[in-house]
Amino acid sequence: MPISDDITGLVLAGGRGSRMGGVDKGLQNFNGVPLALHTLLRLQPQVGDLLVNANRNLAAYESFGAPVWPDALPDFAGPLAGFLAGLEQCATPWLVTVPCDTPLFPVDLVARLAQAADAHDAEIAMASGPEQDGQLRTQPVFCLLRRELLESLVRFTHEGGRKIDAWTAQHHTVTVPFDAPGDDPRAFFNANTLAELRILEGR
Numbered sequence: 001m002p003i004s005d006d007i008t009g010l011v012l013a014g015g016r017g018s019r020m021g022g023v024d025k026g027l028q029n030f031n032g033v034p035l036a037l038h039t040l041l042r043l044q045p046q047v048g049d050l051l052v053n054a055n056r057n058l059a060a061y062e063s064f065g066a067p068v069w070p071d072a073l074p075d076f077a078g079p080l081a082g083f084l085a086g087l088e089q090c091a092t093p094w095l096v097t098v099p100c101d102t103p104l105f106p107v108d109l110v111a112r113l114a115q116a117a118d119a120h121d122a123e124i125a126m127a128s129g130p131e132q133d134g135q136l137r138t139q140p141v142f143c144l145l146r147r148e149l150l151e152s153l154v155r156f157t158h159e160g161g162r163k164i165d166a167w168t169a170q171h172h173t174v175t176v177p178f179d180a181p182g183d184d185p186r187a188f189f190n191a192n193t194l195a196e197l198r199i200l201e202g203r
Helices: 035-046 058-062 079-089 109-119 147-158 164-168 194-202
Strands: 007-013 049-054 094-099 124-130 136-146 173-177
Touching (some): 007 035, 007 109, 049 058, 049 079, 079 136, 079 164, 136 164
Parallel strands (some): 007 049, 124 173
């Protein structure tokens, strides 16, 4: 089974922040700490190495102490561009991706994804969790991937593919539910607006 030392954690902070008025989402404060730094600190005990994917304010992200890599694709091409940047820089057998705007994600996220990947001999393990309406949905940006999928992702994105689900469907993917007793039902709530961020802080 992949252990934490086999896994590089990637914080995805490369979006436009358009629903937040164009601000750099990862640099917005969550309980006094920039969201992306909060995410890094929450992910750090779960992995062996850390990277950040960001496209603006690179010096600010670099100050958090992890290597920062911009998208490998132009024009804010979405999370897969971050996946691609992470896989290109990943020096471990596995990469796990976490967005910067979901501050309550599980502290055992990586262990459970790794356990499922191992049990099913999967190439990809993806979280699913309850959303605000209570429905269990896949959370494709919370993804554990084998590093050797880089070639496949290069091909997919160079052909114009941008949807995570369309790419992961080409590979042996296991979905891991996070709805057991004791799991925080708000673990995958993300902040798309500053108002939503304040609500999450209040939790």
